[in-house]
Each structure stands twice: as C-alpha cells, then as structure tokens.
Amino acid sequence: MMGHTVRLAVLAVFVALSLGPFIYMLAFSVKSASEIFSGSLGLLPQSTEGLLNYPRALAAEPLLRYLLNGAIVCAGILIFQLLFAIPCAYAVAKLRFAGRSVVFGLVLFGLLIPIQATALPIYLGLAGVGLLDTYTSLIVPFVASAFGVFLFRQFIKTIPDELLDSARLDGCNEFSVVLRVVAPLTLPTATAFGIFSVVSHWNDLFWPLIVLRSPELNTPPLGILAFRSAEAGDRYGELMAGTVIITAPLVVAFLVAQRRFVEGLSLGALKG
C-alpha cells in the first residue's frame, strides 16, 4: 500500500512539471499587466481586466490568419502525400513490375535523409523558379513522403490477395482496386500517418523560416514569433493569450483523440 502512495506522489510531481507551463500560460493569459509586474505567483487573476488580453492579442496580430495558413499548408501537404503514397505503396506491395525494387530503394533512402539535408538546394531551386514566399513553397517539398509509402506498404502487404482478385473478377482495373478496395482499408493507417504529418508540419519552424518573407503567409510558429517581436517585451499577458490561441487547435485535437495522437506520433519514431 505504501508503494502505491509513493508511486502516485511521484507521478503527481511529474504531471505538475509537465502541465506547469500550460497552466501558467493559461493563468497569465488572463492577468493584467500591473498584476504580472507585481510578481505574484497566484494562478487566479485578481481582476477581470486581464480578459481583455485576448481581444487585444487578436487585434495586434492576425493570429487567426496564421492558424488558417497552418491549416491550408497542412491540408495541402497531407492530401498530396496520401494521393502519391497510397497508389505507390500498393504497386510496391502487390504488383510485379520492372523497377519495383528501385522504387523501394528510393523509399528507404528517403527514410534516412532529413529535410535539413536538402533544404539548401531546394531553397535555391524554388528561388530559381520564383516560387519562394508562397503556399506552394511551403507544401511542395513534402508531397512525396517516403515514410508514408513505407507505412502504407507495410499495411497493404497484409491485405489478402484473394480480396483483390475478387475485385478484379468483378471487373475492377488496378486503379479502381486501389480506389475502392485498398484505400478504404488503409483508413486506420492513414489516420495515424495523417496525425503524424499534420503535427510535424503544423509545428515546423525550420522550413517556413527559410522560405517565407511575407508576414501574411506566416504559419503558426512564425506567427507567434512575429507577435512576440511586435510586442517588444513587456505585454506578457497579451503574449500568453497569443500563445494560447496558437497552441489551442492542436491541444484541443489531442484532447479529443488522445489515443490516435499517441499512436500516430509513436509511429513517427520509426522515422527518427
């Protein structure tokens, strides 16, 4: 029994450390400037004046626009990734064709190389064709996901050939086999992969920082950085309100579908 209590106490300490920054972010997002400067440690605000931090944050910087940009970029990336990866994974898993092992070799190679390795030439290439500082430049380097093909191939290999053959006997050609039979079956894999993809690209700072110049295209991480430098230091209540707004979509999505998020992001470990 003693062990049980100690375990709970240790867990409680770690949970407090883990959630602490989130709790303080929320608490300070509704505190007035004078209260923050007084250096109090209390979590509850002493007046309701701090609630104005939210409308002020939204007025100071187009935060909702940044969230929309994040959604557009993530959706764009994910749609192309699925569109490219599922047929390719099906072909590699179930069809025999010349060059199949070359394609699979490309997949394995792609798993090894991080975006940071190829960033410089891709940047120069996009600059060469005049596409820097566009939604396209944020989306296009990620449309061919080796990791996606790898995951879908693993799954599609487990689909029994009899199922595919019966679809073919019903008059399906290979393309409609993918569309009608394979794609619906991949839904759980697609969900896990989708969560991994959206979370990584929503949170990514490196690539948007490189290709973007126009503030109106800012993704959420760049947006919150822009907000901080515009606030120039002392309006912490508004800054915390801004970070709440920027972090809210993913945190809420996570709270709604915790198990799926854990699944999707653990899969990501395979990639590194």
Place this chain on the structure above:
Amino acid sequence: MTLAFAPTLVRRRTLARVGASLIGWAMTLPFVAGMVLFLVLPCIAVLGMAFTDWSLGAREFGFVGFQNFEVLFGDRTFRQSLGNTLIFAAIVTPVSVAIGLWLAVLVEASVRGRAFFRSALFLPVVSTTVAMAIVWEFLLHPTLGPVNTLFAALGLPRQGFLADADTVLVTLAMIGIWENAGYVMVLTLAGLKSIPSDLYDAGAIDGVDEGWSRFWAITFPMLGPTMVFVVIVSLLRSLRTFDTVAALTQGGPRGSSEVLLWTIYEEGFMFFRVGYAAALTVVFVVLLLVITFVKFRVLDRAVHYG
C-alpha cells in the same frame, strides 16, 4: 497445344508483362518524380556545392576541393557549435530516457487514471515547440518570471537562465527534457505491453515480485531492444534541435547556445555562404546517418528476436 499457338502465347505474356509494368509505373510515377526532384537531385547538389566556394550574389565560383571542410574543422564557431550540440544531446538523451522509463513503469503500474497520466505527460510532445518556448522564456525571465520569483521567495539566488552564457545551454536542455520525456514514456509503454505476464508470474515464484527487484530482474532486461531504440530516437531528436534556439537565443549569448542546425541556418540562409553551408550540412547528415544505421540494425534484430 500446337506449335502455332506458341508465338501468340509468348506475345500475349510479354504484352501482359509490359501492361503490368505500365500500371506499376503509372502508380509510382508521382511519388518517384517527387523523390527525384526533392530528394535525389538536392542530395547530389548539396554534395557538389560542398566542394565549391559558391556564395549567393557572387558573380562566379569555382571548385575548391576539400577547402570548406578544412576551414570548417579549424573554425571556432563550428567547433563550439558541434561541442554545444553534443553536450546538449549528452544531457537530454540520458536524462529524458531515464525519466521517461521511470514514468512508463509508474503509469503501467497505476491502477487508476492511466489514460490521464499518459495524456498529461504526453502533452508537451504534441504542442507547438516555438509557442511553448515563448512560455518558458517568460517563466524563466530574470526579473518577472515566476521561477525566479519562487527562487527569491525561497531565499535562493536569482538565475539568468537563458540570458546567461553559463546557464543557457543547460536551460535549453531542461526544456528539451521536458519535451522528450513524455515521448520516451509512450514508446516505452508500448515495449512494456509486449512483456509476457507469465514472466512476472514466474518471477513471483522465484521471489522477485516487488518494485525495484522485479524491475531490474525482469522488466529492464526484457525492455532491452526498446530501450536501445528509444535512446537512438532521442539522440537523433536532440541532435536536430533547432526551434528553441531559433526562438529564444539565436545561438547567444556569445555563441554559448550555438547548435549545428542553427549554424547551418545562419551560414546558408542568413549569410548565404552556400558552399560552406553545404559542407556543414554534409558533416551534419553524416553524423545523423551513422546513428540512423545503428537504429535500423537494432530494429532489424528486435524484429528477428521478437
């Protein structure tokens, strides 16, 4: 079957094979095209550029052999950057793996609230690093920050944390641990589930049925492959650290938080010294590749043994 049929049969078969290949190619073409454009060609390009003195805006450039690499290893900024990255990884990896493992065992053993604990501890992994970095910056603010207010109340000296060259790297490492421990926990939980419960029953008969003795006798050895995997994943993540540095310190104060990815970003995308940045990239990627190969070997073995 008469001989007359043979040629048509052969032709039909070749046709079928070509047809199958065409379908295969059509289905893989978009992906392959994307890979060639955004992976294969850029990799070749970066390797080539590493041997030039190309600088964006320069009128001409030439091949300089290994000069970039020679300059690199003699460069103070690079050596500091490499050193900082290794120190950062050497703090974050073992500490977050130890904490994550501990958390996994505690969560697995708790009767109630397992889902709550798991989610609460995983939240830092999901949330936007840059935004949370800004929250940390405020929490650790030298004068206004609640952490320093607490230190003062307890009679401890105030700390500069991110503002102080002596503490900045350790502070960033703490944030890295905060982010990674929950990830380690979740990966380890998956490993714990795969330990057959008869092993614990057998252990109980042999007298190892409580706490630490059970952990060291059964859990830890059985977790072996998972732990190696988790260590490598954490190592790769911490070597690639960028967001907190870019958001909070930009390598400062005085280069004391300069890490490899930030140096690559500075050289390539702020100073546009393309050749030099390419050489840096090559060194960085080779470092990651060596570790990734070890990971794949471990994964391979884990699969065979499992």
